[in-house]
Structure formats: C-alpha cells, structure tokens
Amino acid sequence: MTAAGAHAADIDKHVRIYITVFVALMALTIITVAISRLHLREPVAVSVALLVAVVKGSLVACYFMHLISEKKLIYAVLVLTTLFFFALLALPAVTHSNGYWIHE
Structure with a gap:
C-alpha cells in the first residue's frame, strides 16, 4: 500500500468515526x-435528561x-469535576429533605 493509500484509509476511518x-x-x-413527551415526574425527567446530556457532552468532548487521546491526568480531572458537579446537584435535595428550607 502506498503512502497516499494509507493516508486515504486513515481519513476514511476518521470520517466513519465522526x-x-x-x-x-x-x-x-x-x-x-x-x-420530554412521556410526562414523567419532574425529578425522573430531569435525571434522565441530565444523563443523556452527560453522554452527549462526553461524546462531543472525546x-x-x-480528548479521547489525551493523557490519564485529563481523565482524572474530568472524573473529579463530574463528582463535584453531582455533589452540587445533590446538595439542594439533601438540604431540602432535612427541613432546612423555611419557605415552602
């Protein structure tokens, strides 16, 4: 296989991936x-929508x-950021269930 043929095959591989x-x-x-059209309860709908958004965002980022070919440090930072994000999402639910919110 010539260099041009190998290059064309490599481009075809990337195009297929995209x-x-x-x-x-x-x-x-x-x-x-x-x-959104299933009329699920709001917490379930938001949770599923966030899950789909995370998957879509991961596909775009990778x-x-x-970013799929980056070093492991990038993945460690990404995992830490994701954990922090979910902790911030859970914070209102935890504080509300403990009765800290006065105005209901």
Whole structure:
C-alpha cells in the first residue's frame, strides 16, 4: 500500500468515526425529545435528561475535541469535576429533605 493509500484509509476511518458519533448524537437528541413527551415526574425527567446530556457532552468532548487521546491526568480531572458537579446537584435535595428550607 502506498503512502497516499494509507493516508486515504486513515481519513476514511476518521470520517466513519465522526459519522457514527453524529448519528449517536442525533439518536440521543431524539431520545431527549421523546422523554420530554412521556410526562414523567419532574425529578425522573430531569435525571434522565441530565444523563443523556452527560453522554452527549462526553461524546462531543472525546471525539470532536479530541480528548479521547489525551493523557490519564485529563481523565482524572474530568472524573473529579463530574463528582463535584453531582455533589452540587445533590446538595439542594439533601438540604431540602432535612427541613432546612423555611419557605415552602
């Protein structure tokens, strides 16, 4: 195989990956819209919507921002940030269930 042929095959591989990620993002968008039409209870709907948004954001960050080939330190920072984010999301629920909110 010539260098030009190898380069073309490499480009085809990347294009296939981008198209696959695009299709996954479109499918997840359709899932988000479908979930919004199911009339679920608000906490369940928000939780599922956040989960879908995290998956979509991860796909964009990994493939379109090329973070999938980064070093492990980037993943450690990302995991720490995600844990902190979910801790901040859980904080209002925890404080509300303990009766700290006066105005209801």
